[in-house]
Amino acid sequence: MNPPAILLPGATLGVMGGGQLGRMFVHAAQRMGYFTAVLDPDAQSPAGRVSHHHLHGEYLETRHLAELARIADAITTEFENVPAAALEQLAVHRPVAPGGEAVAIAQDRIREKAHFTRCGVACAPHAVIETDEHLALVADSLLPGILKTARLGYDGKGQLRVATREALVQAWNDLGRVPCVLEQMLPLAAECSVVVARGADGRMVHLPPQRNLHRDGILAVTEVFDGVLPDAAAAQAVASTQAIAEGLGYVGVLCVEFFVLQDGSLVVNEMAPRPHNSGHWSLDACDVSQFELQVRTLAGLPLAVPRQHSPAIMLNLLGDLWRGGSTPAEPDWTSILALPGMHLHLYGKTDARVGRKMGHLTVTGPTAAAVRERALKACEVLGIQPFVSA
Known part of the structure; x- marks a missing residue:
């Protein structure tokens, strides 16, 4: 329908x-x-x-x-x-919106990579492993690599690093011999993502490309301001994301994650058929957030081009920040909210577990330098590992 x-x-x-x-x-x-x-x-x-x-x-x-x-x-x-x-x-x-077929492709790394290739978007060198025969045919050039389950992997789950053939065999056994993709490890300079919204009429708009930092497979920091990525990489990321959405006949909000290699080239990592953690900053630093875009695409409303009005850095707030013990203590929100440009979002989760996303903090300011300074101060107050900005 x-x-x-x-x-x-x-x-x-x-x-x-x-x-x-x-x-x-x-x-x-x-x-x-x-x-x-x-x-x-x-x-x-x-x-x-x-x-x-x-x-x-x-x-x-x-x-x-x-x-x-x-x-x-x-x-x-x-x-x-x-x-x-x-x-x-x-x-x-x-x-x-999005339709079941687009979601089914995003659920399966094998189908996902095939779709990227059809759209002319470069992937990391990889091999599909579904049988012992596939395992035996893996090229030596793919090692060291990362073995990823084809399905149900997110936030670093279902992934194992392997350096040798022996380690690859053991890792596939450890993952239950389910269908997997082995990706060659590449020399990374940065990670980035792009959020696009596509309407049923084919019109597309996008948020500015976002530079991301992951720790233990979980997004830790997103930075969005002029110059955060090289211009060529940013433009390629946007064009590639639009091609992927167009190839799906997609309706809704779609995020595509990329690796920026040390030589400046770009390879696609994965896509998410929904708003994305790396786009949460848009709630506070954009005149149209990724969630309003999701509403607009679902309701058939016009898609206005989002305008970023403030440089922004988003910090994920994981359950690790809640102090342990029989009655976990809340982080020092009073000191955080005393700082300028702090936008606190907590998700209403009552069980603060290690690695669980409990909320996020978006930091805005008049300049990228001011936002970096404020974000690093917030890290100090909360006990979050500081980051090296672009």
Whole structure:
């Protein structure tokens, strides 16, 4: 079913998934005058707790899908691992963006890399490993490399570094001999990402390219300001992301992550068929956030070109920051909020676990230098490892 020409405020927008991305989508939709419905297995999901309707159930449960289709006028997803079959089932009755096929491609690294290649976007040298025969045929040039499960990997999960053939065999066994992709390790200069929004009419807009720093496979810092990336790399990242979205016939918000190599060239890493952690800064430093773009694409509203009005640095706030013990202590928010340009976002999660994303802090200011200084001060107050800026 094709998306309608427009869904005006007062309609109900549904979202599959109740995490922080769903929560921020719900807030954006409600601010614009929409009602919202969330389907999530967790009765205390962050998005479900703030939505008009919270359907507590599994994503493939027929009666819950039918109820979501009854309540919502159009439906999106907040994470890529929602079953594509559930989206396809919903699409029989309601507009769904992004569609199940695009999500299915993003769920499978093998299909994802094939799509990138079809779109003319360079990937890291790699090999698909699904059988012992594939394993035996791996080229020596791919080692050392990173072995990644084809499905259900995120935030560094399902990935193992391997330097030798013996280590590769052991790693594949350790990962359960499931389909995998082995990627050659490359000399990286930086990581970056681009968030685009594409409407049903094919119009695309994008946020400025974002420089990212990961620690232990989890995004730690995102920087966005003029000159944060070389001009050529930034332009190539935008063009490649647009080509990937166009090749999918995509409707919705899409983020594509890239590696910038030491020679200045760019290779694609992966895509996320939804708003992305690296785009959270847009809530505070842009006149149209990635979540408003998600609302607009789902409702068929015009896509205005986002304008960044302030340099920004985003710091992820992981559960590590909450002090241990039987009653974990909150970080020193009072000292943080006494600093200029601090925008605190907490996701309503009650269990602060190591490595769990509990919130983020966006730092804005009049210049990139001022933002770096403020962000590093925030790191000092919170006990976050300082970063080396671009």
